[in-house]
Amino acid sequence: MNILVPVKSVIDVDLNIRVKDGAVVEEGMNYVLNRWDETAVEAALQLKEADEGEVTVISVGPDKAGEALRKSLAMGADRAIHVNDPAAVGSDSFGFARILAKAAQRGSYDLIITGKQSQDTDMGGTGAIMAELLGLPAVINVIDVKVGEGGKLNVHRLADAGREVLELTLPALITSNDSLNEPRLASLRGIMAAKKKPMEVLTLADLGVDADQVGAAGSRIEVLEFMSPPERAAGQKFEGDEEETTRTVMDKLVNEAKIFA
């Protein structure tokens, strides 16, 4: 099975994020492989190990996108494509989907696995839009995937009422929920081996993508401003014997917060 995994370098959201003049302060920020993409890479590696074939990772972005690709290669992906073009900067999910779809058409992939969402935008659009552009069947928010009979995939999707079980004929696209697996750590050997793996660098022109359709120019949405969320008023914390602290809190819930009124 040949698998394409789009991966993105995102701001490390575990760090303290500051907003200044309506923008996120990027200075001093770290960029990491999007956590949901790490899951997608792991899923691809497991499917490949159960079968055969190649795992290709692709990222659209400036030099820092190389970070996501190197980490994916170190985990075990076979080759990488880096779409590095200033005109792609500022794309929304639609723009990235358009570029990724064009790149997918250059190869012959049985399966595309994207993350369910990017940790920086939390948008969750690229995978489904990409499947529409490619005319592929898609299953969004996958929590389990296995190779079934006749080369089909048995897929479980997180749904409102439980889990939906699907049988998927390839080629297809799925997006990964973080509960799909526990991504492996890259070994030192993996990191060394990654340096020798093929990394293709492409521009939008190489892919035949019209620069007006992507990047900030083609973006269908515009972020006017970033804001810090409203801060919650400081709370009250009670330490000591549970008998006492719990009854104190109950008293406050009744008489101060009046939650039973």
Added chain:
Amino acid sequence: MAKILVVAETKNGELRKATLEIMTKARQEKLETDAVLVGSGVKGVADTLAGHGAGTVYVADDASLDIFTLAQHVAAVADAAGQAQATQVWFSVSEMSRALAPALAGRLDGCYVSDVMGIEMSGGDLTVIRPAMATKVFQKVKFSKDGVRVLTIRSGAFDVAEATPTGANVVELATPEADARAVAKEVLKEETGEIDLGEATTVVSVGRGVKGPEGVEFVRPLVEALGAAYGASRAVVDSGWMPYNAQVGQTGRVVNPDVYFAVGVSGAIQHLAGMSGSKLIVAVNKDADAPIFSVADYGIVGDLFKAVPILVEEIKKQKK
């Protein structure tokens, strides 16, 4: 002029509160609004939608639509959007819309924005507020291109107005064909309790601090005494102590109840992203430095196995 199509969602044959919230919002903004219902045995709620202001209710009601499949649902909603000449399609946030809304935007060559918490209308177009970066920031977003605006809206963002059902103007949609490449086999139903997490006014969530499935049951009397919905952290669902759809957080359900009890939950940012909009937060955790206390209005630093029975006892007194 803006023309809204609301994609209605039902549960056990009833409209979800989240759908009524966005119907109410559209009505408050005096926006011309239609609705679309896709499923099996869903036609019965068309009149309720009409009562909430739907001019026309597009309905695709067929046994083959009982289980969600992306292909059929996208085709039905796209059909309705076309007939309604919708300029905006509004979804409530759900596992269904997380798949359906972006696919629809792709199908209609439109614009897509998820997780909207606030809407400002100006000159027939809209600006929205949404969280990003695990809710560490909010973004104000406008649409910068033509094309249908497809948005998913968080529940709890708006109130529901009273309405009396009226005879709906129903337009039946042709049942879209199933996609043989993605065959829905079954839904493994998993429920954590009686009350839906997304619609509850009180939520109790447990974390790894409950130590195991027995701990989940140990806390259940608190859930019952409060008449709450029962949620969990990812550590709990990943351990298999509760089903996946009980998960509250960035990857799970986003809840905005009046009161949220976090019991043995550390309060990782991905969990906070799903509950920090709760009006009042109560936390029980034995670690005084647990991040959950940074958002809790009332914190009990202590052993949940000691605190929970006392809470249950005291709440029962109040409810009498």
